[in-house]
Amino acid sequence: xxxxxxxxxxxxxxxxxxxxxxxxxxxxxxxxxxxxxxxxxxxxxxxxxxxxxxxxxxxxxxxxxxxxxxxxxxxxxxxxxxxxxxxxxxxxxxxxxxxxxxxxxxxxxxxxxxxxxxxxxxxxxxxxxxxxxxxxxxxxxxxxxxxxxxxxxxxxxxxxxxxxxxxxxxxxxxxxxxxxxxxxxxxxxxxxxxxxxxxxxxxxxxxxxxxxxxxxxxxxxxxxxxxxxxxxxxxxxxxxxxxxxxxxxxxxxxxxxxxxxxxxxxxxxxxxxxxxxxxxxxxxxxxxxxxxxxxxxxxxxxxxxxxxxxxxxxxxxxxxxxxxxxxxxxxxxxxxxxxxxxxxxxxxxxxxxxxxxxxxxxxxxxxxxxxxxxxxxxxxxxxxxxxxxxxxxxxxxxxxxxxxxxxxxxxxxxxxxxxxxxxxxxxxxxxxxxxxxxxxxxxxxxxxxxxxxxxxxxxxxxxxxxxxxxxxxxxxxxxxxxxxxxxxxxxxxxxxxxxxxxxxxxxxxxxxxxxxxxxxxxxxxxxxxxxxxxxxxxxxxxxxxxxxxxxxxx
RNA sequence: GGGGGCGUAGCUCAAUUGGUUAGAGUACCGGACUGUCGAUCCGGUGGUUGCGGGUUCGAGCCCCGUCGCCCUCGCCA
Numbered sequence: 003x004x005x006x007x008x009x010x011x012x013x014x015x016x017x018x019x020x021x022x023x024x025x026x027x028x029x030x031x032x033x034x035x036x037x038x039x040x041x042x043x044x045x046x047x048x049x050x051x052x053x054x055x056x057x058x059x060x061x062x063x064x065x066x067x068x069x070x071x072x073x074x075x076x077x078x079x080x081x082x083x084x085x086x087x088x089x090x091x092x093x094x095x096x097x098x099x100x101x102x103x104x105x106x107x108x109x110x111x112x113x114x115x116x117x118x119x120x121x122x123x124x125x126x127x128x129x130x131x132x133x134x135x136x137x138x139x140x141x142x143x144x145x146x147x148x149x150x151x152x153x154x155x156x157x158x159x160x161x162x163x164x165x166x167x168x169x170x171x172x173x174x175x176x177x178x179x180x181x182x183x184x185x186x187x188x189x190x191x192x193x194x195x196x197x198x199x200x201x202x203x204x205x206x207x208x209x210x211x212x213x214x215x216x217x218x219x220x221x222x223x224x225x226x227x228x229x230x231x232x233x234x235x236x237x238x239x240x241x242x243x244x245x246x247x248x249x250x251x252x253x254x255x256x257x258x259x260x261x262x263x264x265x266x267x268x269x270x271x272x273x274x275x276x277x278x279x280x281x282x283x284x285x286x287x288x289x290x291x292x293x294x295x296x297x298x299x300x301x302x303x304x305x306x307x308x309x310x311x312x313x314x315x316x317x318x319x320x321x322x323x324x325x326x327x328x329x330x331x332x333x334x335x336x337x338x339x340x341x342x343x344x345x346x347x348x349x350x351x352x353x354x355x356x357x358x359x360x361x362x363x364x365x366x367x368x369x370x371x372x373x374x375x376x377x378x379x380x381x382x383x384x385x386x387x388x389x390x391x392x393x394x395x396x397x398x399x400x401x402x403x404x405x406x407x408x409x410x411x412x413x414x415x416x417x418x419x420x421x422x423x424x425x426x427x428x429x430x431x432x433x434x435x436x437x438x439x440x441x442x443x444x445x446x447x448x449x450x451x452x453x454x455x456x457x458x459x460x461x462x463x464x465x466x467x468x469x470x471x472x473x474x475x476x477x478x479x480x481x482x483x484x485x486x487x488x489x490x491x492x493x494x495x496x497x498x499x500x501x502x503x504x505x506x507x508x509x510x511x512x513x514x515x516x517x518x519x520x521x522x523x524x525x526x527x528x529x530x531x532x533x534x535x536x537x538x539x540x541x542x543x544x545x546x547x548x549x550x551x552x553x554x555x556x
Numbered sequence: 557g558g559g560g561g562c563g564u565a566g567c568u569c570a571a572u573u574g575g576u577u578a579g580a581g582u583a584c585c586g587g588a589c590u591g592u593c594g595a596u597c598c599g600g601u602g603g604u605u606g607c608g609g610g611u612u613c614g615a616g617c618c619c620c621g622u623c624g625c626c627c628u629c630g631c632c633a
Contacts, residue, residue: 090625
């Protein structure tokens with residue numbers, strides 16, 4: 003009789019033979035799946051012809067002399083070794099069973115190794131890890147806070163940190179010139195496949211540095227992680243691209259550079275078009291942009307193109323999708339083609355490098371909408387057309403983000419990053435004259451189309467800080483009320499400083515080749531921020547609420 | 557808050573236009589076999605078709621509501 007004995011390190015076959023005694027064999031027959039046992043015996047080479055080359059331990063077996071049942075198990079709702087992965091809700095409810103699966107074990111170990119490598123790297127570079135509070139003060143900017151009621155201050159609340167941003171700046175002012183923390187952060191916003199309400203950042207801050215210093219340190223980290231974890235040699239320094247260039251060439255501030263298929267602007271040509279959609283867009287200050295899916299013409303039927311059209315319209319707000327298939331003779335063909343002068347079509351095709359068999363897509367709309375729609379289209383087409391290797395990795399930087407984005411609803415400027423972000427020195431003058439053109443000392447690390455991290459150089463000058471607050475419509479009183487402690491601290495000898503935060507969960511997800519952040523977190527939450535195992539959030543006693551001076555309205 | 561997908565045995569799934577007693581694989585239980593390792597063979601247990609209404613002679617299937625999970629837009633400085 004045979005038993006597969008599994009632990010964290012693998013599986014070994016245990017053999018019970020009749021010559022071990024009838025009693026032992028009878029005991030072994032009582033064993034069931036997931037029982038916990040201790041076995042004493044001799045490890046031996048398997049007899050001729052019973053070696054299983056498919057298993058790491060396929061050449062040996064443990065001949066049992068003594069069996070101890072340490073604990074029984076209920077019949078599990080799914081087997082950790084199952085081929086058919088159960089539904090995710092079931093996996094989350096029985097997370098302890100799910101975590102026994104080799105895939106999950108690999109990811110959890112990968113996560114450990116990555117965090118260990120990060121800590122080692124920063125330790126080697128003289129960074130020190132400092133813990134910052136979880137119970138802090140709510141700052142209404144940015145994401146929604148998770149609030150914690152105070153018992154001793156009725157009606158007042160702590161907020162869980164969205165990030166340790168302010169604390170790490172204070173640490174710079176306090177003279178700890180190289181800080182790092184593996185920090186838990188909380189944001190009460192709607193979730194996505196790559197977002198959790200509570201997540202982990204590698205938080206970094208340095209004093210006496212500029213953008214290049216911070217980027218340089220992270221370059222080194224990326225090189226180490228790629229080498230140690232994936233065995234990859236990444237060429238350093240990592241390539242950099244400005245925000246404007248990223249938006250122009252890819253329509254997104256975190257472009258996936260594992261493949262090309264760049265966006266091409268044809269607004270100038272569109273001005274000449276008889277086709278009204280193009281002509282009017284170009285005339286009204288909008289943009290006409292497109293992309294060329296090389297050789298994809300035959301892969302998209304009329305129905306497939308209808309789906310793409312619905313995709314850019316419904317999901318990304320485009321007015322429509324104009325497309326052409328390039329015929330063997332090089333002409334652009336589609337139902338809309340008849341609205342164009344043939345000569346113009348030819349020039350449009352040339353601009354996109356069209357060759358027979360190519361599939362061209364265009365969107366005419368505002369710059370923002372063409373970005374959204376074509377970025378969405380680019381990613382979707384790349385996936386469907388398999389334009390990149392599944393295990394390809396691409397790291398790069400996007401730099402020089404705008405300082406501000408105009409909020410149309412609120413009719414005011416909003417900080418693109420956070421209100422402590424320093425403008426580029428050469429843009430200082432534009433803070434007053436043309437805030438929209440002002441560029442920040444900001445940098446995002448982009449990996450395979452994900453924003454893996456982002457950071458900035460901070461404002462350490464009281465006057466500049468005030469200018470930014472003014473621009474954001476933050477009154478002196480409000481600013482004082484919210485970040486008075488930081489403003490005070492900045493006046494006690496604050497060094498120039500800046501830093502970055504990397505999303506550890508996302509990094510593990512990308513390095514692990516996963517498409518979902520929950521799979522690299524031991525105990526993740528669902529899209530509605532619930533924990534299916536503990537059933538959090540849950541109700542609390544009336545007594546607890548009373549102590550907190552809280553009444554529930556429902 | 558909006559759009560989409562899914563929900564049927566413990567698990568993974570099937571069930572023709574709405575039509576007989578809702579099936580299969582697997583798991584589980586019992587037996588046979590005993591060098592097996594995704595064992596095999598024989599037999600068996602197992603269903604509030606997520607929940608609540610409605611339409612119909614008749615609903616797993618259609619309609620309304622609701623709950624849950626996933627993807628996505630908004631949102632996430």
